[in-house]
Amino acid sequence: MTDIERLRYDVVVIGAGGAGLRAAIEARLQGKKTAIISKSLFGKAHTVMAEGGAAAAMGNANPNDNWQVHFRDTMRGGKFLNSWRMAELHAKEAPDRIWELEAWGALFDRTKDGKISQRNFGGHEYPRLAHVGDRTGLELIRTCQQKIVALQQEDHAEFGDYDARLKVFAETTITRLLKDEQGRICGAFGYIRETGKFVVFEAPAVVLATGGIGKSFKVTSNSWEYTGDGHALALLAGASLINMEFVQFHPTGMVWPPSVKGILVTESVRGDGGVLKNSDGKRFMFDYIPDVFKDKYATSEEEADRWYDDPDNNRRPPELLPRDEVARAINSEVKAGRGSPHGGVFLDIASRLKPEQIIKRLPSMHHQFKELADVDITAEPMEVGPTCHYVMGGVEVDPDTAAASVPGLFAAGEVSGGMHGSNRLGGNSLSDLLVFGRRAGLGAAEYASATTVSVPDAEVEAAVAEAMEPYQRDTGENPYAVHQELQQTMNDLVGIIRREDELEQAIEALGKLRDRVGNVAVAPSAGATVTEDRGPAYHPGWHLALDLRNMMIVSECVARAALERQESRGGHTRDDYPKMSADWRKINLVCSLRDGVVELKRQEMSPMREDLLSLFELDELKKYLTEGELPAEEKN
């Protein structure tokens, strides 16, 4: 195995989105030799697509905002299934992470008096999203990259080598985490996209920051690389995933033309005044305010419209309900035959703001619709509908250190689970990446200081054999065809509204697909995907064949957990169990792999700390908690 490149690091970070970059910066600041690995080009992670902003209770736009209010909103948004400790850390630390970003050079939009401006978003009581127009994620990534370059320049000054303690490996895909004889992480194995060559990263600590799973679904806002790799890598290494049934369908994806179906229309459109209308021209969201939110949302158009100028004396427009509520409402309108011509509903900002205001506040949206759908959003409404957007479920981690159950493994960002409960509030992801990216970097650096590992040859041999399997078959399945079927199955049977019989069908269909995934072939002789005799350099068919294993595992977790959870909550709606159940609220569903088969267990959540519980009114707690969980003095 001399032809396989072997590299040694203290900390290896898989993923170069916001979570990965923040983790890597922290590990390097702790003096650790750190590698950042990204499947796509450096700078092209999902995080750059984030439009609306990063939620942090800085109180710039409304001085009443503070971490307690943000904590409450996050728990409400997640329907109290969140890891309350993560929600607490997130709400407390998000402002510092935003100010830190500013100190590193981020150019946020400003309020009139020069503070970082904050905008409204669904489920947030006060304007809370620090933003840069509708290109906030791009600025976050640009700033972190700038910080990385600054650190590399420091290293050059000290060691004469820019890469001495922080090196980026772009277009490099990890296919296996490696473990030593003691069951600890000892590195990661992958291939370099450009050459197809294999590479081994030897390291005691690995941080997973690989983002989401959207590419398992047909209609999604996610791009090609979001195939659940980190989720699957963690499971294969012996870690567990929690609450994979909770998949967020963003209410407003583009529905037309088909080539761009699913692409996101930012929630800022609604935050800035946009309203949802059905084919009768009715603002239908007033019909869909659930009981738990009745006292917080306006019940008339007049009050809703007044709220934009006078939020202290009016309730919020129902268009700004949490995403799960809005997505279900749109789904119901379309099902009832009141949808738009292409199967969505209308999102109208044109009649609400002046063209120049729209272009100033929402430049990317204006451009996106003009270029891709020939729609001028300053003059006519957009057609929008739900799109698979974000996965709340993910690697089970310790909230304080981001450590997974396997020694040496850490996870942060979308790949980790718990923080957002059953439904993530918009803007809470970018702040999550910064808060827990930093904590994962710290956790990994600390662990690496005390641990030395070496990679057993057998681990590398097994990883090579697995990666080469699609090349070894003379005949087999076309990975693109199998992928399409997987996406269709997930969309049709495990989508926004679920039912027992359909989920059972899905599990059966996934079982059959699993066998087909195990039989994909990409060698020229298989005739499946290549038309010329080529090796593994830049071979997308081979890459997809390897990604399919991950999408398969993750899809099984989603389907099995969705079947098990007999209630509707957040990003999991069961037609046959339409109500939230206080008994189910206490339960996390935990997935692990045994002999390659997904196993599911119920795990009781730890009760919320008293001081956090006391931030809520008893009447509100009664909507979510069982009698036994209510604060002691309040039970009678």
Ligand code: FAD
């Ligand atoms: P990502 O940014 O997704 O990065 C994952 C990284 O992992 C990439 O570098 C990828 O190449 C790498 N990777 C994956 N697999 C492998 C592998 N096998 N080997 C090596 N590398 C790998 N959230 C908000 O808070 N506010 C918003 O306004 C907002 N808007 C959004 C708009 C859109 C269109 C989308 C899609 C999402 C939006 N979100 C928003 C959600 C948010 O952007 C994501 O949840 C977040 O960026 C995820 O960040 P991450 O660091 O976890 O992963």
